[in-house]
Amino acid sequence: MSVIDTKKWLKETPDQLDICRKLKAYFPHLKTGEITKHLNSFGMYKRIGKLDEWLEKMEKESIYEFVKEEEQKLKEEWNGPNIPIFIFPSDMNNRKIETEYKGRAGLAFHDKLFLFLSLNIVKSNIKSVLIHEYHHVCRISSVSKKEQDFTIIDTVILEGLAENAVREKMGDHHVAAWTTFYTDAQCERFFERIIYPQRDVSIESRNYSQLMYGTGLYPNMLGYAVGYYIVKNYMNQTGKKTIDLLGTPAEEIIKRN
Template identity: 35%
Template sequence: MAVVHTLPVLYRLNERLKEQGERKVEIHRDMICDSLKEFFPEFTAEEIQEELLSRGLFDPDEGATISETLMGLEDKKVWKIVQHELNHLKQLWNGPDIPIFIFPLTKHRPIVDGAKVKKNGVSYNNVLFLFVCEELEIVELQALLAHEYHHICRLSYLDKSPQEIDLLDTLIIEGMAEFAVEELYGERSLSPWTKGYSQEECSNLWIKYFARAIHVKDVDNHFPFLYGNEVVGLPKWIGYCIGYRIVRSYIENGGTTDHLLLSRTPSYKILEGSLFKGL
């Protein structure tokens, strides 16, 4: 499988919601989520809808007004660009063949560093979703795909369920993905959270919060460490910054820069070769 051509379904959804707005939640779910149940056999369409909405999928209220966004994405040849870049990444990283679904990003999105977020992605073991808006630049789209597809490659190596993945794995997954983006598209394509905190700040927070928690399993339990929880003292995006610094310092200390070998290096070995060893 490859990039799924979601445009026809999205245009039909747009038309149906214009005509039958009173059933918008059901129509949105039926046309988008029912066909995804093969990738999430343990979840209902309602649960899939809730999950994707939480990740950035446009909501049912927006469905009747997405035609302009769809035309903008089509004019930018987003589906074609993603397919071309996917072919390149698969060959470069010897990555798995998985389906990629592209949907408009919700307009109800946060503001980061003074600007509205223009993209988001989410990777599961067997499928990848990209949520994008028409203002997205091509290099931003490429970086988003590379970041998420690298997750797919790393998850394929780990071969663990989300419940089996520990915090160290999650930190390394994020750090590796950003290192890959940096190598492919340059430092300017790095996410801002990679430089949000100094090495000293990261080291102190590692000692205080992370070192004793690296074996905590289940990705749902990792969210406070990744996104932050200021109530308990974890600043925003700290886990992403620490993950990148672990991988970057491992490489600077002589670790492999070969992406195929790096993606197949155990997490504990990367930690041992980093500046965070022994902290």
């Protein structure tokens, strides 16, 4: 199983509840409304406009085929799992997605992956978000710890590894904007003074998302930026590549501090 033909779903009906009813089999423990809310929070369209233009772009530029080809390359290189990939329009009214995120967003689970794409998306930006999200899938399947048991440290390293995979495969100019928000010295201080003292914060804690996204009094995209810095530094020190670190425990990667 690879790229699901969500174009067909959208042609039948773009209504979000109808779409999420089709996804119910992939989220057996969630209600349809809960699926909708969760996908919305990660960038899926709410009220869709220009659907015909979006579908035309997907078909004219063979976007679904492109995603399938790129996923197959990653799957072979990283010995990754075979999962369904769902492509939907992004929330094109979300200015952050359109500008800072370059018209795309993604969401990964251990057994599925979602891409939310804007009407103005270009293939290089699709490739970078696919690398990032599919790396999450491979990382989660490679470590012994279950995702529900992740602490803030596990997710900081998860995000850092994924974006360093983008850097490794595509170069510095294709990494996310948040990788440049802070200097190395700032990231080091953030890790020592904010992240590490709260290293046992669990995925269920409200403070977990605040630390990762840098909401409230925390610096913007705190956990992501720190994770990128830590992993890049570790890779430079050890000479290890993405594939070498897929199953490396987060605790080992942060030992360099």
